[in-house]
Amino acid sequence: MSIGRFVFLSIVVASLAAAMAVWRGHLEVPRQWNPWAPLDLRDAPNLLTGHKLRRLQQDRELCLSVLETAEMRFTPMPDIAPEPRCLLENTVRIERSSAQFSAPFRATCHLAAAYALFERHGLQPAAHEVFGQSVARIDHFGSFACRTIARSNRLSQHATANAFDIAGFRLEDGTRITVARDWQGEGDAARFLRRVRDEACQVFNITLGPDYNQAHHDHFHVDMGGGRLCR
Template sequence: MTQTSRRRRFLYSAASFFFRLAVVVILLGGGGWWLLAHPNKPVPSYWNPLRDLKISAPVTPVTKWQLNRALANEAQCRAALAEAGVQFPAMQDLIVDQNCGISGRGLLSQLVTARMEPVETSCTTTLRLAMWENHVVQPAAQDLLGTEITRLRHIGSYNCRPMRTAQGENSGWSSHARADSIDVIGLDTADGRTLTLLADWQRNEPEAAFLRQIWRGACDWFRVVLGPDFNRLHADHFHLQGPGWGYCR
């Protein structure tokens, strides 16, 4: 066999291999797309990145993908909250200036289970809070306290102000100025207990273990989480912030 013939045979074999590979990829891709997109899909919605977020669904590796899509789309955000029974009636967006205002504004008074004193905040903050309450707070309450949480106590979300530090006000603007965060000071249980970070954080009791567990779990749903161990300004509350660089302290 001549060198030219060998080269032609090699090129033919290579072309044939890549053609077969392309066919397999197309078939598998089409089959995968059908599994995800077909109306009678066999893939559960909480494993399907093409489906919208459901707050009550089990958490899977796909959940964060679905959550990010809902955070970027106000209609999806509000639909996820409504499907879970979260009470968050829409309000007109608040526009103050380039530093202050609320986009996706609403009045939050009820999460999936726990009530709240009505608070104006954003849809994105509400969605993160609902995921935390449903997947962290309530399971931890059942495991460590033997009850459920009926009320989440807070000291507000929106506040048009600069950032505060232990040294005083900072030149930057607080995430509260856009309602991108909320401060939680305590919780009420179905069996009559009231837990506060100021009174219970340092106790050697199940209440303290519960508060520390839900603080750590908040880091799965918020980008910045600050608690009593961070500094004296946070001695009495969790600062739960949506956007940020990823910090849990």
């Protein structure tokens, strides 16, 4: 056996042994680095977060218990199909979080988990860095709409409440920031919004803002559908 091959095999065997030890509980690793530990929304996102979020999609009970780790008031909702093509499955109604919302909204449980990560680890730190204060209120255009994507016949992620449209923010001192008015420019508000868009891209599968197209000139669309897009 060549040396290169021996080293490679040794690494594979050692990795498998370590993974086995973690899985059987013989080796303690911090929960955020243990792929079998459920997501805790208080932990900053890392390389395993995408994998842990995907697991929530399949597991209703797990997802609801994970949401309990967020600073969020929510109610689990029964599955319904307001129209046959638009099934609301494994959704919650979000009433408030560390901030208020312009209105309560319905979201799939794993979108709610992603939102909680974004708010705690992306949005609020950005507000503190740029303005020295928290976001007190999120103004939004809603999450559920039984419709297709504009100029296409594919169903939108909004059709299953798996998408959320964020229009702006109000800070603790009452300052209003809107995507429509403040995206362009060089001031603090524009800098904050660009940072918020970048933070959203870290957590949501799809993040679309004014840079994407005219249809998004006044909001950030975030969703947990398939694929990956950040514009």
